[in-house]
Amino acid sequence: xxxxxxxxxxxxxxxxxxxxxxxxxxxxxxxxxxxxxxxxxxxxxxxxxxxxxxxxxxxxxxxxxxxxxxxxxxxxxxxxxxxxxxxxxxxxxxxxxxxxxxxxxxxxxxxxxxxxxxxxxxxxxxxxxxxxxxxxxxxxxxxxxxxxxxxxxxxxxxxxxxxxxxxxxxxxxxxxxxxxxxxxxxxxxxxxxxxxxxxxxxxxxxxxxxxxxxxxxxxxxxxxxxxxxxxxxxx
Amino acid sequence: xxxxxxxxxxxxxxxxxxxxxxxxxxxxxxxxxxxxxxxxxxxxxxxxxxxxxxxxxxxxxxxxxxxxxxxxxxxxxxxxxxxxxxxxxxxxxxxxxxxxxxxxxxxxxxxxxxxxxxxxxxxxxxxxxxxxxxxxxxxxxxxxxxxxxxxxxxxxxxxxxxxxxxxxxxxxxxxxxxxxxxxxxxxxxxxxxxxxxxxxxxxxxxxxxxxxxxxxxxxxxxxxxxxxxxxxxxxxxxxxxxxxxxxxxxxxxx
Numbered sequence: 001x002x003x004x005x006x007x008x009x010x011x012x013x014x015x016x017x018x019x020x021x022x023x024x025x026x027x028x029x030x031x032x033x034x035x036x037x038x039x040x041x042x043x044x045x046x047x048x049x050x051x052x053x054x055x056x057x058x059x060x061x062x063x064x065x066x067x068x069x070x071x072x073x074x075x076x077x078x079x080x081x082x083x084x085x086x087x088x089x090x091x092x093x094x095x096x097x098x099x100x101x102x103x104x105x106x107x108x109x110x111x112x113x114x115x116x117x118x119x120x121x122x123x124x125x126x127x128x129x130x131x132x133x134x135x136x137x138x139x140x141x142x143x144x145x146x147x148x149x150x151x152x153x154x155x156x157x158x159x160x161x162x163x164x165x166x167x168x169x170x171x172x173x174x175x176x177x178x179x180x181x182x183x184x185x186x187x188x189x190x191x192x193x194x195x196x197x198x199x200x201x202x203x204x205x206x207x208x209x210x211x212x213x214x215x216x217x218x219x220x221x222x223x224x225x226x227x228x229x230x231x232x233x234x235x
Numbered sequence: 236x237x238x239x240x241x242x243x244x245x246x247x248x249x250x251x252x253x254x255x256x257x258x259x260x261x262x263x264x265x266x267x268x269x270x271x272x273x274x275x276x277x278x279x280x281x282x283x284x285x286x287x288x289x290x291x292x293x294x295x296x297x298x299x300x301x302x303x304x305x306x307x308x309x310x311x312x313x314x315x316x317x318x319x320x321x322x323x324x325x326x327x328x329x330x331x332x333x334x335x336x337x338x339x340x341x342x343x344x345x346x347x348x349x350x351x352x353x354x355x356x357x358x359x360x361x362x363x364x365x366x367x368x369x370x371x372x373x374x375x376x377x378x379x380x381x382x383x384x385x386x387x388x389x390x391x392x393x394x395x396x397x398x399x400x401x402x403x404x405x406x407x408x409x410x411x412x413x414x415x416x417x418x419x420x421x422x423x424x425x426x427x428x429x430x431x432x433x434x435x436x437x438x439x440x441x442x443x444x445x446x447x448x449x450x451x452x453x454x455x456x457x458x459x460x461x462x463x464x465x466x467x468x469x470x471x472x473x474x475x476x477x478x479x480x481x482x483x484x485x486x487x488x489x
Contacts, residue, residue, distance in 0.1 A: 134331035137292055138345035138397060139321035148344060152335050 008202045017191045017200035024187035025207045028173040031101060031183070035108040036169055040162075042109070043116035048146065050117070051124055064117070071114035076107065076175055083107040084179050104176035112169045119161045123154035163219040167212050174204075184208075244303075245270040245432050246291060246401060251300035251310075253286055253456075260286045262456045263300070268401075271430045275443035275464075278453035279479065284436035287453070288403040291434065292323040305400060321349055324394030325403040328410050330386045332378040332393070338365065339374040342393045350397070357396075364392045368422055384415030388422055395426075402426065404435040440483055444468050452476045 049057075050064045071079065083103045087095040095103070127150050135145035177185040184204035191200030244267035253261040261283045268274050276284040289295040291302060293309060293316050302310045309319055333341050342361040346352040352360070365371045368388045370381075378386050387407055394402060404423065408416045420442050427433060427446045437443050443450060443464065450467040452460045452475070460473040471477045 130327065130329060130331045131333065133294060134327065134333070135344075137294060137320055137323075137325045138393070139317050139349040140345060141317050141349075144348050148348060149333055153333075156335065 007198050010197060010199045013191075013195060013197045013199035014203060016195070017188070017203050020187045020191065021184050021200050021203045021207070024177070024182055024184040025204065027101065027181060027183040028170070028177070028208075029211070031105050031108065031173045031176060031181070032170045035105045035112065035173075036166060038105075038109040039112045039116050039169070042113045044120055044151075046113065046117045047120035047124060050121055053142075068114045068117050071111050072118065074111070076111045076172055077179075079111050080104060080107040080176055080179050083110075084176070084181075100179075100181045101176075104173070104179070104181050107176065108169060108172060112165060112172075115165050115168075116162065119158050119165060120154065122161075123158035124150060126157055127153045160219050160223050163215055163222075167215055170211060170215075171208060174208075243270075243306075244268060245272070245305060246434070247303045248287075248291075249301045249303075251287075251290060251302060252298050253283075253290060253295060254298050260456050261290070264456070264458055266451065266458065266461075268432060268434060270400075270432055272448050273427045273431075273433045273435065273446055274449045274451060275447035276434065276436045276451050276453055277438075277440065277443060277479075282453040283456040284453055285405050286456075288325065288405050288434060288436055291401075291403060292320050292325055294325075317349065321397055322400045323403060324397060324399035324401070325405065326387070326390050326394050326407045328406045330378075330383070330390045330410075332386055332390055334378055337375050337377055338370065338381070338389050341378065341389060342396045345393070346396050361392070361396055364395055365389075368392050382415060383411045384418045387411065387415075387419050391419075391422055391426075400432060402431055402433045404433060404437070406436050406438065408437070408439060440468070440480075452479065454479070 046064045046067065049060050050068075052061060083106050084100055087103060087106075088098070098106075131149055131153065132145050135149040136142070140148070173183060174185040177183040180186075182190075184207060185201070188198070188200035188204045192198050246266070246268040248264055248266040251261055251264045251266075252259065264283075264287060266274070266287075276287060278284055286295055290297050291304065291309075293314070297310045300310070301308060304319065305322065307314065307319075333344070336344065339358060339361055342364060343352075343354070343357040346357045346360065347354060362371060362374060365374055368391065370385060370388060370392075373381060373385065373389075378389065381389065391407075407423075408419050411419065416439070420439065423433075423435070423442075424446055435443070435447070445464075447464050449461060450464050451458050452467065452471075452473070454475050460467065460471060460476045467476065468480065471480055
Protein backbone atom coordinates (compact mmCIF):
# COMPACT_ATOMS: atom_id res chain seq x y z
CA UNK A 1 0.00 0.00 0.00
CA UNK A 2 2.84 2.33 0.91
CA UNK A 3 4.45 1.64 -2.43
CA UNK A 4 1.21 2.42 -4.17
CA UNK A 5 0.93 5.82 -2.53
CA UNK A 6 4.60 6.46 -3.10
CA UNK A 7 4.22 5.76 -6.82
CA UNK A 8 1.24 8.03 -7.36
CA UNK A 9 0.95 10.61 -4.58
CA UNK A 10 4.42 11.28 -3.26
CA UNK A 11 4.36 14.85 -1.82
CA UNK A 12 7.93 15.56 -2.92
CA UNK A 13 7.30 14.54 -6.50
CA UNK A 14 3.95 16.33 -6.35
CA UNK A 15 5.77 19.63 -5.86
CA UNK A 16 8.46 18.67 -8.35
CA UNK A 17 6.09 17.83 -11.17
CA UNK A 18 3.58 20.60 -10.50
CA UNK A 19 5.03 23.42 -12.69
CA UNK A 20 5.50 21.28 -15.81
CA UNK A 21 2.16 19.53 -15.49
CA UNK A 22 0.48 22.90 -14.92
CA UNK A 23 2.01 24.38 -18.07
CA UNK A 24 0.86 21.23 -19.90
CA UNK A 25 -2.60 21.57 -18.46
CA UNK A 26 -2.90 25.09 -19.87
CA UNK A 27 -2.47 23.47 -23.29
CA UNK A 28 -5.39 21.13 -22.46
CA UNK A 29 -7.54 24.08 -21.50
CA UNK A 30 -6.60 25.93 -24.65
CA UNK A 31 -7.44 22.97 -26.89
CA UNK A 32 -10.69 22.46 -25.05
CA UNK A 33 -11.88 26.07 -25.33
CA UNK A 34 -11.03 26.45 -29.01
CA UNK A 35 -12.48 23.04 -29.95
CA UNK A 36 -15.65 23.67 -27.96
CA UNK A 37 -16.22 27.02 -29.66
CA UNK A 38 -16.07 25.33 -33.08
CA UNK A 39 -18.21 22.43 -31.87
CA UNK A 40 -21.04 24.59 -30.54
CA UNK A 41 -21.37 26.52 -33.80
CA UNK A 42 -20.74 23.74 -36.35
CA UNK A 43 -22.97 21.22 -34.57
CA UNK A 44 -25.84 23.70 -34.54
CA UNK A 45 -25.43 24.32 -38.27
CA UNK A 46 -25.38 20.61 -39.04
CA UNK A 47 -28.41 19.95 -36.81
CA UNK A 48 -30.30 22.70 -38.68
CA UNK A 49 -29.27 21.21 -42.04
CA UNK A 50 -30.55 17.80 -40.94
CA UNK A 51 -33.93 19.33 -40.16
CA UNK A 52 -34.33 21.17 -43.50
CA UNK A 53 -37.62 20.25 -45.19
CA UNK A 54 -38.29 19.35 -48.79
CA UNK A 55 -36.68 17.23 -51.51
CA UNK A 56 -34.31 20.03 -52.60
CA UNK A 57 -32.42 19.84 -49.31
CA UNK A 58 -32.04 16.07 -49.50
CA UNK A 59 -28.36 16.02 -50.61
CA UNK A 60 -27.47 18.33 -47.72
CA UNK A 61 -29.39 16.19 -45.25
CA UNK A 62 -27.62 13.05 -46.50
CA UNK A 63 -24.26 14.76 -46.18
CA UNK A 64 -25.04 15.74 -42.59
CA UNK A 65 -26.15 12.20 -41.74
CA UNK A 66 -23.01 10.63 -43.29
CA UNK A 67 -20.83 13.05 -41.34
CA UNK A 68 -22.46 12.39 -37.97
CA UNK A 69 -22.63 8.62 -38.51
CA UNK A 70 -18.94 8.46 -39.45
CA UNK A 71 -17.46 10.64 -36.73
CA UNK A 72 -19.76 9.47 -33.98
CA UNK A 73 -18.76 5.90 -34.73
CA UNK A 74 -15.01 6.42 -35.03
CA UNK A 75 -12.86 6.33 -31.87
CA UNK A 76 -11.26 9.69 -31.09
CA UNK A 77 -7.85 7.97 -30.93
CA UNK A 78 -8.10 6.95 -34.58
CA UNK A 79 -9.31 10.37 -35.71
CA UNK A 80 -6.51 12.00 -33.70
CA UNK A 81 -3.88 9.68 -35.24
CA UNK A 82 -5.21 10.47 -38.70
CA UNK A 83 -5.11 14.20 -38.04
CA UNK A 84 -1.76 14.44 -36.25
CA UNK A 85 0.20 11.80 -38.14
CA UNK A 86 -1.70 11.54 -41.41
CA UNK A 87 -2.65 15.07 -42.44
CA UNK A 88 0.86 16.65 -42.41
CA UNK A 89 1.95 13.99 -44.92
CA UNK A 90 -0.85 14.71 -47.39
CA UNK A 91 1.09 17.45 -49.14
CA UNK A 92 -1.25 20.30 -48.30
CA UNK A 93 0.87 23.18 -47.05
CA UNK A 94 -1.91 24.18 -44.68
CA UNK A 95 -1.69 20.88 -42.77
CA UNK A 96 2.09 20.66 -43.08
CA UNK A 97 2.50 24.03 -41.36
CA UNK A 98 -0.21 23.45 -38.77
CA UNK A 99 0.97 22.80 -35.20
CA UNK A 100 0.21 19.46 -33.55
CA UNK A 101 -1.99 21.36 -31.17
CA UNK A 102 -4.11 22.78 -34.03
CA UNK A 103 -4.42 19.33 -35.60
CA UNK A 104 -5.45 17.97 -32.19
CA UNK A 105 -8.12 20.64 -31.96
CA UNK A 106 -9.30 19.62 -35.42
CA UNK A 107 -9.63 15.97 -34.34
CA UNK A 108 -11.54 16.91 -31.18
CA UNK A 109 -13.84 19.25 -33.10
CA UNK A 110 -14.58 16.64 -35.80
CA UNK A 111 -15.59 13.98 -33.28
CA UNK A 112 -17.44 16.16 -30.78
CA UNK A 113 -19.32 18.08 -33.47
CA UNK A 114 -20.90 14.76 -34.42
CA UNK A 115 -21.98 14.08 -30.83
CA UNK A 116 -23.27 17.56 -30.19
CA UNK A 117 -25.19 17.62 -33.49
CA UNK A 118 -27.29 14.78 -32.12
CA UNK A 119 -27.83 16.65 -28.86
CA UNK A 120 -29.06 19.75 -30.69
CA UNK A 121 -31.22 17.64 -32.96
CA UNK A 122 -32.91 15.95 -30.02
CA UNK A 123 -33.58 19.42 -28.59
CA UNK A 124 -35.06 20.75 -31.83
CA UNK A 125 -37.30 17.70 -32.17
CA UNK A 126 -38.49 18.08 -28.57
CA UNK A 127 -40.12 21.42 -29.40
CA UNK A 128 -43.73 20.60 -30.27
CA UNK A 129 -44.74 21.15 -33.89
CA UNK A 130 -47.56 23.46 -32.77
CA UNK A 131 -44.93 26.04 -31.77
CA UNK A 132 -43.51 26.22 -35.28
CA UNK A 133 -47.05 26.22 -36.67
CA UNK A 134 -48.07 29.11 -34.43
CA UNK A 135 -45.01 31.08 -35.51
CA UNK A 136 -45.59 30.40 -39.21
CA UNK A 137 -49.28 31.26 -38.91
CA UNK A 138 -48.27 34.75 -37.70
CA UNK A 139 -46.45 35.31 -40.99
CA UNK A 140 -42.93 34.54 -39.77
CA UNK A 141 -40.73 32.79 -42.33
CA UNK A 142 -39.25 29.31 -41.85
CA UNK A 143 -35.96 30.82 -40.69
CA UNK A 144 -37.59 33.37 -38.40
CA UNK A 145 -39.69 30.64 -36.76
CA UNK A 146 -36.53 28.58 -36.28
CA UNK A 147 -34.47 31.49 -35.00
CA UNK A 148 -36.96 33.08 -32.59
CA UNK A 149 -39.28 30.26 -31.55
CA UNK A 150 -37.77 26.80 -32.05
CA UNK A 151 -34.05 27.21 -31.34
CA UNK A 152 -34.30 29.24 -28.10
CA UNK A 153 -36.53 26.56 -26.59
CA UNK A 154 -34.46 23.69 -28.03
CA UNK A 155 -31.12 25.04 -26.79
CA UNK A 156 -32.45 25.77 -23.32
CA UNK A 157 -33.56 22.17 -23.04
CA UNK A 158 -30.22 20.66 -24.09
CA UNK A 159 -27.89 22.76 -21.93
CA UNK A 160 -27.37 19.91 -19.38
CA UNK A 161 -26.39 17.30 -22.01
CA UNK A 162 -24.27 19.94 -23.77
CA UNK A 163 -22.33 20.60 -20.58
CA UNK A 164 -21.91 16.86 -20.17
CA UNK A 165 -20.31 16.60 -23.60
CA UNK A 166 -18.22 19.62 -22.73
CA UNK A 167 -16.78 17.70 -19.78
CA UNK A 168 -16.11 14.72 -22.04
CA UNK A 169 -14.27 16.93 -24.53
CA UNK A 170 -12.24 18.47 -21.75
CA UNK A 171 -10.99 15.06 -20.63
CA UNK A 172 -10.39 13.76 -24.13
CA UNK A 173 -7.83 16.49 -24.74
CA UNK A 174 -5.47 14.12 -22.87
CA UNK A 175 -5.77 11.63 -25.76
CA UNK A 176 -4.21 14.25 -28.03
CA UNK A 177 -1.33 14.41 -25.53
CA UNK A 178 -0.68 10.69 -25.93
CA UNK A 179 -0.09 11.29 -29.64
CA UNK A 180 2.21 14.27 -29.64
CA UNK A 181 1.07 17.47 -27.97
CA UNK A 182 2.90 18.38 -24.79
CA UNK A 183 -0.10 18.80 -22.52
CA UNK A 184 -0.66 17.65 -18.94
CA UNK A 185 -0.69 13.89 -19.56
CA UNK A 186 2.41 14.09 -21.76
CA UNK A 187 4.19 16.13 -19.07
CA UNK A 188 3.23 13.41 -16.60
CA UNK A 189 4.76 10.81 -18.87
CA UNK A 190 7.98 12.83 -19.21
CA UNK A 191 8.14 13.12 -15.46
CA UNK A 192 7.57 9.41 -15.01
CA UNK A 193 10.35 8.62 -17.48
CA UNK A 194 12.79 10.89 -15.69
CA UNK A 195 12.03 10.04 -12.06
CA UNK A 196 10.42 6.57 -12.24
CA UNK A 197 7.51 8.02 -10.32
CA UNK A 198 3.90 8.56 -11.48
CA UNK A 199 2.80 11.39 -9.22
CA UNK A 200 2.80 13.68 -12.25
CA UNK A 201 -0.27 11.82 -13.55
CA UNK A 202 -2.00 12.33 -10.24
CA UNK A 203 -1.28 16.06 -10.41
CA UNK A 204 -2.82 16.14 -13.89
CA UNK A 205 -5.86 14.21 -12.64
CA UNK A 206 -6.34 16.74 -9.83
CA UNK A 207 -6.30 19.61 -12.32
CA UNK A 208 -8.87 17.92 -14.53
CA UNK A 209 -11.17 17.17 -11.62
CA UNK A 210 -10.88 20.73 -10.37
CA UNK A 211 -11.95 21.99 -13.77
CA UNK A 212 -14.79 19.49 -14.06
CA UNK A 213 -16.43 19.92 -10.67
CA UNK A 214 -17.66 23.49 -11.19
CA UNK A 215 -19.11 22.47 -14.56
CA UNK A 216 -20.84 19.47 -13.02
CA UNK A 217 -22.32 21.58 -10.22
CA UNK A 218 -23.41 24.20 -12.74
CA UNK A 219 -25.20 21.45 -14.70
CA UNK A 220 -26.95 20.26 -11.52
CA UNK A 221 -27.96 23.82 -10.77
CA UNK A 222 -29.53 24.30 -14.19
CA UNK A 223 -31.44 21.02 -13.98
CA UNK A 224 -32.75 21.85 -10.52
CA UNK A 225 -33.81 25.32 -11.55
CA UNK A 226 -35.75 23.93 -14.48
CA UNK A 227 -37.49 21.37 -12.27
CA UNK A 228 -38.56 24.17 -9.94
CA UNK A 229 -39.84 26.26 -12.80
CA UNK A 230 -41.81 23.38 -14.30
CA UNK A 231 -43.28 22.47 -10.95
CA UNK A 232 -44.36 26.10 -10.52
CA UNK A 233 -46.04 25.90 -13.93
CA UNK A 234 -47.91 22.74 -12.98
CA UNK A 235 -49.42 24.23 -9.82
CA UNK B 236 -73.90 31.80 -50.33
CA UNK B 237 -73.03 35.14 -48.92
CA UNK B 238 -73.63 35.57 -45.23
CA UNK B 239 -75.67 38.72 -45.45
CA UNK B 240 -75.62 39.42 -49.16
CA UNK B 241 -73.73 42.71 -48.95
CA UNK B 242 -70.50 43.36 -50.81
CA UNK B 243 -68.15 40.96 -52.57
CA UNK B 244 -66.96 37.97 -50.54
CA UNK B 245 -63.72 38.48 -48.62
CA UNK B 246 -63.14 34.74 -48.51
CA UNK B 247 -64.59 32.24 -50.93
CA UNK B 248 -64.10 28.50 -51.18
CA UNK B 249 -65.17 26.66 -54.32
CA UNK B 250 -65.46 22.89 -54.37
CA UNK B 251 -62.61 22.50 -51.90
CA UNK B 252 -61.55 18.92 -51.23
CA UNK B 253 -58.85 17.90 -48.76
CA UNK B 254 -57.61 14.38 -48.17
CA UNK B 255 -55.38 12.88 -45.51
CA UNK B 256 -54.27 9.76 -47.35
CA UNK B 257 -57.44 7.87 -48.26
CA UNK B 258 -59.63 9.87 -45.91
CA UNK B 259 -61.56 12.79 -47.38
CA UNK B 260 -61.67 15.39 -44.62
CA UNK B 261 -63.33 18.05 -46.75
CA UNK B 262 -65.57 17.21 -49.70
CA UNK B 263 -66.51 19.79 -52.32
CA UNK B 264 -66.92 22.54 -49.77
CA UNK B 265 -68.36 25.88 -50.93
CA UNK B 266 -68.29 28.86 -48.60
CA UNK B 267 -68.40 32.62 -48.88
CA UNK B 268 -67.67 35.13 -46.17
CA UNK B 269 -68.27 38.83 -46.86
CA UNK B 270 -66.09 41.54 -45.39
CA UNK B 271 -67.11 42.17 -41.75
CA UNK B 272 -69.07 38.90 -41.82
CA UNK B 273 -68.95 36.35 -39.01
CA UNK B 274 -69.45 32.71 -39.96
CA UNK B 275 -69.62 29.99 -37.34
CA UNK B 276 -68.80 26.39 -38.25
CA UNK B 277 -70.59 23.86 -36.09
CA UNK B 278 -70.47 20.08 -36.13
CA UNK B 279 -69.07 17.15 -34.22
CA UNK B 280 -65.33 16.73 -33.63
CA UNK B 281 -63.73 15.35 -36.76
CA UNK B 282 -66.32 16.91 -39.08
CA UNK B 283 -63.63 18.99 -40.82
CA UNK B 284 -64.05 22.39 -39.12
CA UNK B 285 -60.41 22.77 -38.10
CA UNK B 286 -59.10 21.52 -41.42
CA UNK B 287 -61.29 24.04 -43.24
CA UNK B 288 -59.78 26.87 -41.20
CA UNK B 289 -56.24 25.61 -41.73
CA UNK B 290 -56.76 25.45 -45.49
CA UNK B 291 -57.63 29.15 -45.55
CA UNK B 292 -54.23 30.23 -44.20
CA UNK B 293 -52.42 27.42 -46.03
CA UNK B 294 -51.37 25.51 -42.94
CA UNK B 295 -52.96 22.68 -44.94
CA UNK B 296 -52.67 22.27 -48.68
CA UNK B 297 -55.93 21.88 -50.60
CA UNK B 298 -56.13 18.86 -52.93
CA UNK B 299 -58.90 20.15 -55.20
CA UNK B 300 -60.90 23.32 -55.62
CA UNK B 301 -60.07 26.97 -55.20
CA UNK B 302 -59.84 29.41 -52.32
CA UNK B 303 -59.81 33.16 -52.89
CA UNK B 304 -58.90 35.56 -50.08
CA UNK B 305 -59.20 39.32 -50.52
CA UNK B 306 -59.56 38.92 -54.27
CA UNK B 307 -56.43 36.78 -54.55
CA UNK B 308 -56.48 33.07 -55.41
CA UNK B 309 -54.31 31.30 -52.83
CA UNK B 310 -54.53 27.68 -53.98
CA UNK B 311 -52.64 27.94 -57.28
CA UNK B 312 -49.21 27.50 -55.65
CA UNK B 313 -48.05 30.98 -56.69
CA UNK B 314 -49.08 32.88 -53.59
CA UNK B 315 -46.55 34.28 -51.09
CA UNK B 316 -47.51 32.20 -48.06
CA UNK B 317 -45.91 34.52 -45.51
CA UNK B 318 -47.57 37.59 -47.01
CA UNK B 319 -50.95 35.85 -46.98
CA UNK B 320 -50.60 34.82 -43.34
CA UNK B 321 -49.76 38.36 -42.32
CA UNK B 322 -53.33 39.37 -43.08
CA UNK B 323 -54.98 36.28 -41.59
CA UNK B 324 -54.85 35.73 -37.84
CA UNK B 325 -55.51 32.29 -36.41
CA UNK B 326 -56.07 31.28 -32.80
CA UNK B 327 -55.79 27.65 -31.75
CA UNK B 328 -57.52 25.52 -29.16
CA UNK B 329 -54.25 24.96 -27.27
CA UNK B 330 -53.24 28.70 -27.30
CA UNK B 331 -49.71 27.83 -28.51
CA UNK B 332 -48.13 30.86 -26.86
CA UNK B 333 -44.33 30.89 -26.91
CA UNK B 334 -43.38 29.72 -23.41
CA UNK B 335 -39.87 31.24 -23.46
CA UNK B 336 -41.17 34.75 -24.09
CA UNK B 337 -43.08 37.17 -21.91
CA UNK B 338 -46.60 38.19 -22.83
CA UNK B 339 -45.27 41.41 -24.35
CA UNK B 340 -42.64 39.54 -26.38
CA UNK B 341 -45.27 37.07 -27.59
CA UNK B 342 -47.39 39.92 -28.89
CA UNK B 343 -44.56 41.98 -30.43
CA UNK B 344 -42.54 39.18 -32.09
CA UNK B 345 -44.46 38.94 -35.36
CA UNK B 346 -44.99 42.69 -35.90
CA UNK B 347 -41.29 43.30 -35.28
CA UNK B 348 -39.86 40.44 -37.31
CA UNK B 349 -42.46 39.86 -40.02
CA UNK B 350 -43.56 43.47 -40.56
CA UNK B 351 -40.40 45.28 -39.43
CA UNK B 352 -42.21 47.52 -36.95
CA UNK B 353 -39.63 49.24 -34.68
CA UNK B 354 -39.50 47.85 -31.17
CA UNK B 355 -40.85 50.84 -29.25
CA UNK B 356 -43.75 51.26 -31.64
CA UNK B 357 -44.55 47.52 -31.54
CA UNK B 358 -44.47 47.58 -27.75
CA UNK B 359 -46.74 50.60 -27.55
CA UNK B 360 -49.23 48.86 -29.83
CA UNK B 361 -48.96 45.65 -27.84
CA UNK B 362 -49.60 47.46 -24.56
CA UNK B 363 -52.67 49.11 -26.06
CA UNK B 364 -53.93 45.69 -27.14
CA UNK B 365 -53.23 44.20 -23.73
CA UNK B 366 -55.12 47.06 -22.14
CA UNK B 367 -58.04 46.33 -24.43
CA UNK B 368 -58.13 42.68 -23.29
CA UNK B 369 -57.63 43.67 -19.66
CA UNK B 370 -54.18 42.13 -19.25
CA UNK B 371 -51.89 45.13 -19.34
CA UNK B 372 -50.45 44.29 -15.93
CA UNK B 373 -49.40 40.84 -17.21
CA UNK B 374 -47.14 42.26 -19.95
CA UNK B 375 -43.94 41.02 -18.32
CA UNK B 376 -45.24 37.67 -17.10
CA UNK B 377 -44.45 34.37 -18.78
CA UNK B 378 -47.41 32.44 -20.22
CA UNK B 379 -47.19 29.61 -17.67
CA UNK B 380 -48.06 32.11 -14.92
CA UNK B 381 -51.40 32.90 -16.58
CA UNK B 382 -54.72 31.07 -16.43
CA UNK B 383 -55.99 29.31 -19.53
CA UNK B 384 -58.46 32.08 -20.25
CA UNK B 385 -55.76 34.73 -19.91
CA UNK B 386 -53.43 32.75 -22.17
CA UNK B 387 -56.10 32.46 -24.81
CA UNK B 388 -56.79 36.20 -24.64
CA UNK B 389 -53.08 36.83 -25.12
CA UNK B 390 -53.13 34.47 -28.10
CA UNK B 391 -55.96 36.55 -29.58
CA UNK B 392 -54.00 39.75 -28.90
CA UNK B 393 -50.93 38.20 -30.53
CA UNK B 394 -52.95 37.52 -33.69
CA UNK B 395 -54.55 40.99 -33.60
CA UNK B 396 -51.14 42.66 -33.32
CA UNK B 397 -50.59 41.83 -36.99
CA UNK B 398 -53.71 43.89 -37.77
CA UNK B 399 -55.25 41.04 -39.76
CA UNK B 400 -58.19 41.49 -42.10
CA UNK B 401 -59.53 38.06 -41.21
CA UNK B 402 -59.50 36.04 -38.00
CA UNK B 403 -59.83 32.26 -37.86
CA UNK B 404 -60.77 30.91 -34.44
CA UNK B 405 -60.32 27.18 -34.03
CA UNK B 406 -62.37 25.96 -31.04
CA UNK B 407 -60.64 28.49 -28.88
CA UNK B 408 -62.67 27.74 -25.74
CA UNK B 409 -62.59 23.94 -25.94
CA UNK B 410 -59.56 23.57 -23.69
CA UNK B 411 -60.81 26.04 -21.07
CA UNK B 412 -62.46 25.46 -17.72
CA UNK B 413 -66.15 26.45 -17.96
CA UNK B 414 -65.73 29.52 -15.74
CA UNK B 415 -62.99 30.86 -18.04
CA UNK B 416 -64.97 30.54 -21.27
CA UNK B 417 -66.96 33.76 -20.82
CA UNK B 418 -63.94 36.09 -20.69
CA UNK B 419 -62.69 34.74 -24.01
CA UNK B 420 -66.10 34.80 -25.68
CA UNK B 421 -66.67 38.38 -24.53
CA UNK B 422 -63.51 39.39 -26.31
CA UNK B 423 -64.62 37.64 -29.51
CA UNK B 424 -68.04 39.30 -29.24
CA UNK B 425 -66.30 42.67 -29.03
CA UNK B 426 -64.24 41.81 -32.11
CA UNK B 427 -67.38 40.90 -34.03
CA UNK B 428 -68.96 44.22 -33.06
CA UNK B 429 -65.86 46.08 -34.24
CA UNK B 430 -66.44 44.63 -37.71
CA UNK B 431 -63.70 41.99 -37.83
CA UNK B 432 -64.27 39.35 -40.50
CA UNK B 433 -64.20 36.01 -38.74
CA UNK B 434 -64.63 32.31 -39.33
CA UNK B 435 -65.18 30.55 -36.04
CA UNK B 436 -65.18 26.81 -35.41
CA UNK B 437 -67.00 26.32 -32.13
CA UNK B 438 -68.96 24.01 -29.85
CA UNK B 439 -70.53 26.98 -28.02
CA UNK B 440 -73.95 27.00 -29.68
CA UNK B 441 -75.45 29.83 -27.66
CA UNK B 442 -72.48 31.98 -28.53
CA UNK B 443 -72.63 31.02 -32.22
CA UNK B 444 -76.30 31.87 -32.34
CA UNK B 445 -75.66 35.28 -30.89
CA UNK B 446 -72.53 36.35 -32.74
CA UNK B 447 -72.80 34.75 -36.20
CA UNK B 448 -74.33 36.17 -39.35
CA UNK B 449 -74.34 32.69 -40.75
CA UNK B 450 -74.05 29.18 -39.38
CA UNK B 451 -72.57 26.30 -41.36
CA UNK B 452 -73.21 22.77 -40.18
CA UNK B 453 -70.45 20.33 -41.15
CA UNK B 454 -70.61 16.57 -41.02
CA UNK B 455 -68.13 14.19 -42.61
CA UNK B 456 -66.35 17.01 -44.41
CA UNK B 457 -69.51 18.31 -46.09
CA UNK B 458 -71.46 21.50 -45.36
CA UNK B 459 -74.91 19.98 -45.02
CA UNK B 460 -76.77 23.11 -44.14
CA UNK B 461 -76.12 26.80 -43.79
CA UNK B 462 -78.16 29.85 -43.05
CA UNK B 463 -78.90 32.55 -40.51
CA UNK B 464 -78.56 31.36 -36.90
CA UNK B 465 -82.20 31.83 -35.98
CA UNK B 466 -83.34 29.51 -38.73
CA UNK B 467 -80.63 26.86 -38.23
CA UNK B 468 -81.24 26.64 -34.51
CA UNK B 469 -85.04 26.84 -34.56
CA UNK B 470 -86.03 25.10 -37.79
CA UNK B 471 -83.14 23.07 -39.21
CA UNK B 472 -84.09 21.46 -42.51
CA UNK B 473 -81.58 18.64 -42.78
CA UNK B 474 -82.09 15.50 -40.70
CA UNK B 475 -78.38 15.44 -39.80
CA UNK B 476 -78.51 18.99 -38.49
CA UNK B 477 -81.58 18.17 -36.40
CA UNK B 478 -79.91 15.08 -35.04
CA UNK B 479 -76.76 17.03 -34.13
CA UNK B 480 -78.69 19.86 -32.46
CA UNK B 481 -80.84 17.37 -30.58
CA UNK B 482 -77.68 15.82 -29.15
CA UNK B 483 -76.34 19.26 -28.26
CA UNK B 484 -79.57 20.15 -26.44
CA UNK B 485 -79.46 16.81 -24.65
CA UNK B 486 -75.94 17.64 -23.47
CA UNK B 487 -77.30 20.93 -22.12
CA UNK B 488 -75.21 23.14 -24.36
CA UNK B 489 -77.99 25.11 -26.03
